[in-house]
Amino acid sequence: MCGIVxxxxxxxxxxxxxxxxxxxxxxxxDAAGIxxxxxxxxxxxxxxxxxxxxxxxxxxRALPGTVGLGQVRYPTAGNAASEEEAQPFYVNAPFGIVMAxxxxxxxxxxxxxxxxxxxxxxxxxxxxxxxxxxVLAHExxxxxxxxxxxxxxxxxxVRAVHQRVKGSYAVVALIAGHGLLAFRDPNGIRPLCWGRxxxxxxxxxxxxxxxxxxxxxxxxxxxxxxxxxxxLDGRIEREQCAASSQLYPCVxxxxxxxxxxxxxxxxxxxxxxxxxxxTLAKRVISTVxxxxxxxxxxxxxxxxxxxxxxAQRLGIPYREGFxxxxxxxxxFIMPGQATRKKSVRQKLNAIGSEFxxxxxxxxxxxxxxxxxxxxxxxxxxxxxxxxxxxxSAAPPVRYPNVYGIDMPTCEELIAHNRxxxxxxxxxxxxxxxxxxxxxxxxxxxxxxPAVAGFEASCFDAQYITGDxxxxxxxxxxxxxxADDDGESTSRLSLPNAx
Numbered sequence: 001m002c003g004i005v006x007x008x009x010x011x012x013x014x015x016x017x018x019x020x021x022x023x024x025x026x027x028x029x030d031a032a033g034i035x036x037x038x039x040x041x042x043x044x045x046x047x048x049x050x051x052x053x054x055x056x057x058x059x060x061r062a063l064p065g066t067v068g069l070g071q072v073r074y075p076t077a078g079n080a081a082s083e084e085e086a087q088p089f090y091v092n093a094p095f096g097i098v099m100a101x102x103x104x105x106x107x108x109x110x111x112x113x114x115x116x117x118x119x120x121x122x123x124x125x126x127x128x129x130x131x132x133x134x135v136l137a138h139e140x141x142x143x144x145x146x147x148x149x150x151x152x153x154x155x156x157x158v159r160a161v162h163q164r165v166k167g168s169y170a171v172v173a174l175i176a177g178h179g180l181l182a183f184r185d186p187n188g189i190r191p192l193c194w195g196r197x198x199x200x201x202x203x204x205x206x207x208x209x210x211x212x213x214x215x216x217x218x219x220x221x222x223x224x225x226x227x228x229x230x231x232l233d234g235r236i237e238r239e240q241c242a243a244s245s246q247l248y249p250c251v252x253x254x255x256x257x258x259x260x261x262x263x264x265x266x267x268x269x270x271x272x273x274x275x276x277x278x279t280l281a282k283r284v285i286s287t288v289x290x291x292x293x294x295x296x297x298x299x300x301x302x303x304x305x306x307x308x309x310x311a312q313r314l315g316i317p318y319r320e321g322f323x324x325x326x327x328x329x330x331x332f333i334m335p336g337q338a339t340r341k342k343s344v345r346q347k348l349n350a351i352g353s354e355f356x357x358x359x360x361x362x363x364x365x366x367x368x369x370x371x372x373x374x375x376x377x378x379x380x381x382x383x384x385x386x387x388x389x390x391x392s393a394a395p396p397v398r399y400p401n402v403y404g405i406d407m408p409t410c411e412e413l414i415a416h417n418r419x420x421x422x423x424x425x426x427x428x429x430x431x432x433x434x435x436x437x438x439x440x441x442x443x444x445x446x447x448x449p450a451v452a453g454f455e456a457s458c459f460d461a462q463y464i465t466g467d468x469x470x471x472x473x474x475x476x477x478x479x480x481x482a483d484d485d486g487e488s489t490s491r492l493s494l495p496n497a498x
Contacts (some may be wrong), residue, residue: 001027001028001072001074001102001257001339001404001405001406002072002074002087002100002101002103002374002404003021003024003025003026003028003069003071003072003102003205003206003207003210004028004029004069004071004100004101004102004170004171004192004205004206004305005017005020005021005024005069005071005100005172005203005204005205005206005210006068006069006070006100006174006180006182006203006204006205006230007020007067007068007069007170007178007180007201007202007204007472008067008199008201008202008216008230008231008232008234009067009197009201009202009234010039010066010191010199010201010234011061011199011201012065012066013062013065013066013067013146013201014034014036014060014063014064014068014152015060015072016201016203016214017034017036017068017073018034018055018060018070018216018344019213020070020203020205020210020213021034021051021070021072022052022211023069023207023210023214024072024206024207024209024210025050025051025072025214026075026259027070027074027102027206027207027257027258028071029050029072030048030074031047031049031054031072031073031083031085031087031360032046032047032049032050032051032054032055032070032071032072032073032086032087032088033045033046033047033054033070033071033073033086033087033088033100034046034055034063034068034069034070034088035063035068035069035070035088035090035098035174035487036063036065036067036068036199037066037067037068037176037177037428038064038065038066038172038176039094040176040177041176042090042096042174042176043062043063043064043065044058044063044088044090044098045062045085045147046086046088047083047086047161047486048083051072054079054368064067067174067180067232068174068178069088069098069099069100069172069173069174069180070088070100071087071088071100071101071102073085073086073087074406075448076406077328077381082265082289084124084125084291085125085126085127085129085130085294086098087099087101087127087129087225087483088100089129089130089131089205090136091105091126091137092447093137093141094137094140094141094144094149094173094242094439095175095176095177095178095344096176096177097133097137097140097173097174097175097176097259098173098174099129099132099136099172099174100129100131100171100172100173101128101129101132101133101169101170101171102169102171102182102190102192102206102404103168103169103170103189103190103404104128104167104168104169104402104403104404105128105131105132105165105166105168105169105184105405106133106166106167106402106403106465106468107165107167107390107467108128108167109168109400111131111164111165112131112133112135114132114164114421115124115134115135115138118412119134119135119138120419121134121137121138128167128431129255130150130307130308131251132161132165132169132171133173135161135164135165135313136157136158136161137172138156138378139156139158139160139164140153140154140157140163140175142160143157143160144155145316145324149178151229153228154175154181155227155229155239155241155376156231158183158227158241158365159179159241159242159243161183162167162185162186162225162241162242162243163229163243164464165177165185166467167185167402167465168185168187168189168190168250168403168404168455168465169183169184169185169190170183170184170185170190170191170192170206170222171183171184171192172204175295176454177232177335178231179229179230179232180202180204180229180230181186181227181228181229181230181232181322182204182222182227182228182229183222183225183226183227183228183241183332184196184223184224184225184226184483185221185224185225186225186242186243186244186245186246186263186457187224187245187247187248187464187465188221188223188224188245188246188248188249188347189227189248189249189250189403189404189455189464190206190223190383190403190404191206191221191249191250191253191258191264191464192204192205192206192207192221193205193206193207193211193218193219193220193221193222193245193263194211194217194218194219194220194221194222194228195208195216195217195218195219196216197210197215197217198219200234201216201234202234203216203226204222204230204237205247207258207259207262207264208262208264209259209261210261211279212261213450214273218263220265221246221249221265221266222467223240223243224242224245224246224247224482225240225242225244225245226238226239226240226241226242226245227239227241235384236251238496241266246452246453247265247450247451247452247454248453248454248455249264249265249267249287249450249451249454249455250404250405250455251435251441251444251454251455251456251459252366252394252405252458253269253274253366254267254269254273254414254444255270255273255276255302255366255393255394256365256366256394257405258458260273260302260304260305264446265447265451266447266448266450266451267444267447267451268395270305271308271447272443272444272447273303273304273305273309273365274290274303274305274308274391275443275444276305276309276394276435276440276443276444277285277305277306277307277308277309277313277363277393277404277445278309278310278313278394278443279435279436279439279440279443280310280363280393280433280435281309281310281313281314281400281444282305282436282439283391283433284310284361284386284433285314285426287431287433287470288361288389288391288431288433290314290315290316292359292387293316293355293359293360293361293380293389294317294358294359294360295314295316295317295318295321295358295360295361296310296311296314296316296317296318296319296321296360296361296363297318297319297320297321297322297354297360297361297363297380298320298322298362298363298364299322299362299363299364299365299376300322300324301324302365302432303363303365303393305364306363306365306393308389309393310361311365311366316361319354320351320358321346321350321351321354321355321362321380322349322376322379322382323348323349323351323362324347324348325346325347325348325349327413332397338369344372344375344376345375345379346397348376348379349401349446349449350379350380350382350383351383352383352384353484354383355380355383355385355387356383356384356385357382357384357385357386358380358384358385359385359387359388359389360384360387360388360389361389361390361391362377362380362388362389362390362391362392362429363393364376364378364390364391364392364393365392365394365423366392366394366397367390367392367394367395367396367397367415367423367427368397368413368414369412369413370414370415370423370426371425373390373414373427373429374426374427377390377427377428377429377483378428379430384476387430388428388429388430389429389431389432389433389435390424390427390429390431390432391432391433392432392433392434392435392461393435393440394411394435394440395414395434395435395436395459396398396415396420396423396434397413397414397435397438397458398413398415398416398417398459399413399456399457399458399459399460400413400458400462401457401458402457402463402468403455403457403465407457414426414427417433420432421432437459437460440450441453441454441456441497457474
């Protein structure tokens with residue numbers, strides 16, 4: 001998961017891109033970068049850290065131009081500690097291209113060998129995004145054959161990318177002196193939308209909140225397999241570049257990743273979470289009689305809509321029992337288990353009066369590693385709760401995700417190869433209630449019937465790209481950035497089918 005944005009305007013775009021990245025900060029806190037273009041020259045600044053820390057006044061002044069793109073990084077492949085792997089990435093031929101990518105390639109290592117052995121292109125990092133950029137550059141060079149760039153050549157290059165690349169990818173790229181290219185993988189796993197400002201500015205971004213928060217009107221989503229090319233004068237050309245496509249967005253966007261005020265593929269994230277609370281209510285009733293619950297308390301922030309709907313459905317008081325320190329990052333995307341565990345107590349503090357002597361139902365958006373859940377249940381007990389029940393608005397996370405979410409080895413997933421009772425005992429709650437997978441899918445899909453289905457492999461091990469196998473079992477740790485020769489393509493323990 002990363003956040004990307006691209007802009008074509010008649011006004012300087014450095015501040016606009018900065019503002020959009022702030023609105024996408026929840027999608028990545030590891031690094032940030034902005035590239036702008038003035039005439040045919042690129043200006044770039046990128047570094048590790050949050051947007052507000054990476055860009056100072058002197059950096060912003062050094063980013064002139066009316067066209068640009070940016071990214072906030074959340075590393076799932078490559079070296080998270082490497083400053084060189086912050087995006088955007090740049091290649092000087094053909095034409096000069098800079099690119100930002102959200103997603104994860106499942107055949108990155110094989111592509112890297114092809115680039116070196118066949119295409120004679122060099123990659124200098126372990127990032128799969130650099131691999132994708134070089135594949136795009138090579139195919140663009142083939143399409144133009146040394147001639148002038150035409151939009152038909154750009155779309156031909158994207159078609160070739162779709163044929164070679166496997167996995168998830170939402171991309172924004174600048175081609176020096178020509179315009180902005182945006183495209184999405186044929187399954188539409190990672191989100192990408194676009195819109196216009198009142199002055200004619202065109203913006204492409206990971207989530208609609210980046211558009212609306214910068215006073216742009218959402219026009220729609222980039223369709224799965226589609227390419228959108230924005231000329232420097234603001235003209236837009238679009239073409240379907242995949243031989244076959246289907247809309248299977250990542251369901252975890254609606255569970256946790258996206259902001260609730262975003263609309264992704266015609267589905268309101270907020271409404272999706274309300275609907276998940278409605279279906280979760282049925283699971284709670286079958287596990288814990290509502291008469292035994294004094295209050296329903298969300299674990300901030302993503303679970304609030306589900307918890308509110310659950311409380312309304314059951315007729316139980318909704319209470320805010322935890323106060324969040326907004327200056328601590330999202331624990332799910334913090335690198336390292338030790339850092340993640342330490343941050344829980346720094347991030348949340350319990351309001352004792354909401355727990356003392358009460359039987360409370362805590363609601364979380366999901367339970368991934370279980371470490372945070374265990375700490376929070378203990379916090380509720382320490383605050384005096386008589387009983388602590390825990391409900392997850394998502395089903396058990398049992399399998400790694402290979403499409404850009406940091407759900408690493410199976411051993412780190414608390415629900416993998418454990419029964420729900422074993423998970424309950426480990427977490428230490430008095431009852432554990434999980435969402436039903438099919439009920440959750442239906443609850444979200446009813447908002448937009450045009451969605452064919454959802455990429456939900458972390459719940460059911462059904463990998464939509466068809467190049468992943470769950471045989472042998474998904475449990476052995478593997479090195480980074482491997483390929484379909486049997487190694488993981490990110491920090492994920494998942495052998496690929498050859």
